[in-house]
Amino acid sequence: MNLSDGQDGTLYHVGRVRPEPDNLLQSPAQVRTLMFMQIAKLPFKFAIVVVFIWSISMLFALPANAAEPEYAFHKHRLCKPCAMPGIPVALPRQGMVFARSALMSDSTWWYLVDIQQGVVIQLRVRVDTSTPKQSAVEQVSRHVSESDLLEIAKLTNRIWSSEKMLPTRVVPDIAWDLWLFDSDEVRRDFGPGLPDGLAGEAEQLLQRLVDGR
Known part of the structure; x- marks a missing residue:
């Protein structure tokens, strides 16, 4: 997995439009599609040779490549326009944000994982209805291992691929609220009560990473 610093430090608030990404890494599925489009332009006999050589090379791919999670090429339930989390930290360009709140409480628990930065953050944010600005009462940050980043990527891909609203x-x-971010693409799931299914898995994974387990 290639991890790069794509964070620009900008603080996003609810309703704010996210910037266009400078450079987008193409997914494996997109690379294969572009490759076959180029092969289709070649003379038939030459194209057959190229496809044959490519097929043989795939047989000898390094085992490490198999560990790389397949990119969620088809994303569902994209949120446009989308109400963004109004938290006092910069949102990830690629990652996940989860929130749990209680109606009778003056604070909300937030979990944020930034895949590019390799960090997970837990926040307890005090809600002040008199101002849109929120302040963090508690904050914990931890670095995430590459194996955990792969687990996060696999889970986010499963959520991106889900055509239905996540259960509650x-x-x-x-x-609860759950946002997925991939550059300018955003997905949001939410519901009353406790997250279930993939949303429940996301909360449990984020809590485990914050606890360092």
């Missing part, structure tokens, strides 16, 4: 278990007085 209805419980009174609490709610």
Whole structure:
């Protein structure tokens, strides 16, 4: 996995438009599509030779390549326009943000994982209805190992590929929110009660990473 510093330090608030990415890395599926489009332009006999050589080379691919998670080429439930999390830290260009709140509480728990930066952050943010600005009461940051980043990437790909709203278990007085970010693409799932299914897996994974387990 190639990890690069794509963070520009900008603080995004609810309703703010995210900037266009400077450079987008093409997914393996996109690379294969572009390659076959170029092969299709070649003379038939030459194209057959190229495809044959490419097929043989795939047989001898390094085992490490198999560990790289397949990119979610088809993303579902994209949020445009999307209400962004109003938290006092910069949002990731590629990653996940999860929030858990209680109706009778004056604070919200936030979890943020930045795949490019390789960091996970836990925040307890105090909600002040008199101002849109929120302040962090507690904050914990930890670096994430490459194996954990692969696990995060696999989970986010599964969520991106889900065509339906992620399920929830209805419980009174609490709610959750989940955002996925990939450059200018955003997906948002939410619900009353406790997150279930993939959303529940996301919360458990983020809590484990923050705890350092």
